[in-house]
Amino acid sequence: xxxxxxxxxxxxxxxxxxxxxxxxxxxxxxxxxxxxxxxxxxxxxxxxxxxxxxxxxxxxxxxxxxxxxxxxxxxxxxxxxxxxxxxxxxxxxxxxxxxxxxxxxxxxxxxxxxxxxxxxxxxxxxxxxxxxxxxxxxxxxxxxxxxxxxxxxxxxxxxxxxxxxxxxxxxxxxxxxxxxxxxxxxxxxxxxxxxxxxxxxxxxxxxxxxxxxxxxxxxxxxxxxxxxxxxxxxxxxxxxxxxxxxxxxxxxxxxxxxxxxxxxxxxxxxxxxxxxxxxxxxxxxxxxxxxxxxxxxxxxxxxxxxxxxxxxxxxxxxxxxxxxxxxxxxxxxxxxxxxxxxxx
Numbered sequence: 071x072x073x074x075x076x077x078x079x080x081x082x083x084x085x086x087x088x089x090x091x092x093x094x095x096x097x098x099x100x101x102x103x104x105x106x107x108x109x110x111x112x113x114x115x116x117x118x119x120x121x122x123x124x125x126x127x128x129x130x131x132x133x134x135x136x137x138x139x140x141x142x143x144x145x146x147x148x149x150x151x152x153x154x155x156x157x158x159x160x161x162x163x164x165x166x167x168x169x170x171x172x173x174x175x176x177x178x179x180x181x182x183x184x185x186x187x188x189x190x191x192x193x194x195x196x197x198x199x200x201x202x203x204x205x206x207x208x209x210x211x212x213x214x215x216x217x218x219x220x221x222x223x224x225x226x227x228x229x230x231x232x233x234x235x236x237x238x239x240x241x242x243x244x245x246x247x248x249x250x251x252x253x254x255x256x257x258x259x260x261x262x263x264x265x266x267x268x269x270x271x272x273x274x275x276x277x278x279x280x281x282x283x284x285x286x287x288x289x290x291x292x293x294x295x296x297x298x299x300x301x302x303x304x305x306x307x308x309x310x311x312x313x314x315x316x317x318x319x320x321x322x323x324x325x326x327x328x329x330x331x332x333x334x335x336x337x338x339x340x341x342x343x344x345x346x347x348x349x350x351x352x353x354x355x356x357x358x359x360x361x362x363x364x365x366x367x368x369x370x371x372x373x374x375x376x377x378x379x380x381x382x383x384x385x386x387x388x389x390x391x392x393x394x395x396x397x398x399x400x401x402x403x404x405x406x407x408x409x410x411x412x413x414x
Contacts, residue, residue, distance in 0.1 A: 097166045099124040103155045104174055105136050110197060111181030112145025112152040121149070144198040145181065148207070152178055153215040160229050176234055179223055179241065182216050186244055187272055190251030192216050194269075202269065202280040206251065209268040209280065211295040217248045218299065225304075251275075252296055253309050256317065257288055257362060263316035265293035267362075277362065283370035283387060290324065290356030293317055294397045301409045311413060318406050321398045324365050326355050331380070331394045345388055347380055355394050369393055 102124040106113055115121065117136065128136065147153060159175035185196035191206030192213040193199065207213055222230040224242035255275050257264045265288050267277035277286035297317045300310050330353040336344035357367030361376075368376045369383045377383050380393055 096168065097162050097171070098127070100159055100162045100166065100168070100171050102126075102128065103159060104170060105133065106140065107155070107174055107177070108140055108143055108145040110143060110145050110184070111177035111179075112147075112185070112196065113155045113178070114139070114144055115146055115149045115151040144195060146195045146203075147182075147185070147192060147212045147216050148194050149210065150215060152181060153219050156182075156219055157229075160233065163232065164229065172232065176237065179219065179233065179237055182220060183240055183244055185216075186247065187251075188247075189254070189272070189275065190244075190247030190249070191255075191270065191272055191275075192248070193272065202278070204272055205278050205280065206255070206270040206272050206275070207268070207280075208266055208270075208289070208292045208296060209284070211292065213248065214295045214299045217245055220248075221245045249300070249303065249310060252300065253313050256313050259362060263313070264288050264320040264362075264365075265290075265317045266296050268292050279374075282372050282374040283391070285359065285368075285370060285374065285376060286362065287359035287368070288320070288324075288362055288365070289358060290321070290360060291358050291392070291395060291397045293321065294401050297321075298401060298405060301405060306413060314406075314409070318402065321356065321402060324356065324360055325398070325402075326357065326367070326394070327353070329353060330355065339385060341389060343389075344385065345380065354399065355396050356398050358391070358393050358395070 103113070105128070106117070106124075108114065117139065145152060156175045156178040159171045159178070163171045163175070181196070182192075186192055187206070189206075193204050194207040194209070194212055195203035220241040222228045223233055224238050224245055226233075226235075226238060252266070255270050256266060257277065267286055268284060268289050269278050269280050270276060271278045279285050297314055300306065300314050300317075303310055306314070328349060328351050329347050330350040331345055332348040333343050333345055336342060359368050359370075360366065361368050366378060368378055369380050369387070370376055371383045371387045380388055
């Protein structure tokens with residue numbers, strides 16, 4: 071029996087050693103993500119009040135500050151926060167088998183499930199619901215990015231097959247609720263479905279205001295990401311198909327042909343340059359905000375006063391926000407025709 075005991079000791083020792091090596095396996099960015107993860111399971115988008123990178127060493131003093139900020143608890147899906155950390159940790163775990171990385175990613179997934187409203191929407195921040203943070207937020211694709219993560223978990227794809235299988239079913243239900251929320255928040259004007267606002271009241275599902283210059287509107291930017299997500303659904307319902315078709319038709323109706331946003335030298339200004347609208351017969355673009363009742367593009371300064379020309383707003387906002395873009399170009403020229411070919 072002694073040789074078997076010795077063999078058992080060798081095997082046991084090897085397993086313990088292997089587990090210890092895994093626990094100590096390190097990746098700089100992943101390790102930093104562990105430091106910044108909030109008790110809720112989510113992450114914040116700033117450190118010391120500013121955007122930051124995980125790809126650097128933090129000093130001992132900075133780590134004290136990180137721990138203090140983590141205790142504050144605020145987490146968000148704004149600016150890709152939480153979603154990008156989950157994806158990175160799942161991906162790095164394939165090569166750096168530190169179980170702490172996978173556990174952190176799974177806690178992040180659970181955070182998304184907790185943050186979702188019963189109506190399927192996602193707030194910009196959770197659990198902090200101050201100001202406009204409680205609103206259902208499509209702005210900068212925040213909710214869509216979260217749904218994409220949950221869908222990957224549900225379908226066990228894009229690397230998420232390593233995630234705890236018990237998370238698949240609740241994630242699938244969360245995606246279904248999210249799709250329903252999208253359908254229920256499509257704006258209808260005079261009985262006609264159009265597209266979507268950047269954010270909505272989480273109780274009434276009505277278009278809502280966020281920052282002072284982000285008024286209730288129909289968005290030529292966020293609506294594109296929403297439609298692309300709906301088109302990715304593996305078995306779209308008739309309601310989803312209708313939302314896609316009517317949303318695309320609205321984008322066709324409001325496209326701006328023959329103009330572009332041009333940048334020109336402006337000596338003496340803060341950036342030494344400025345923006346204006348110029349004729350360009352080869353250009354097609356969309357406005358960020360369209361007035362719900364009229365489909366007229368509009369613009370705002372930080373005073374929240376609606377203007378109908380980019381030249382009417384002040385220098386700071388005119389040059390500090392994406393008021394126009396070619397957001398729907400690929401959708402209309404390639405993605406939607408391919409979807410129609412598949413789904414009719």
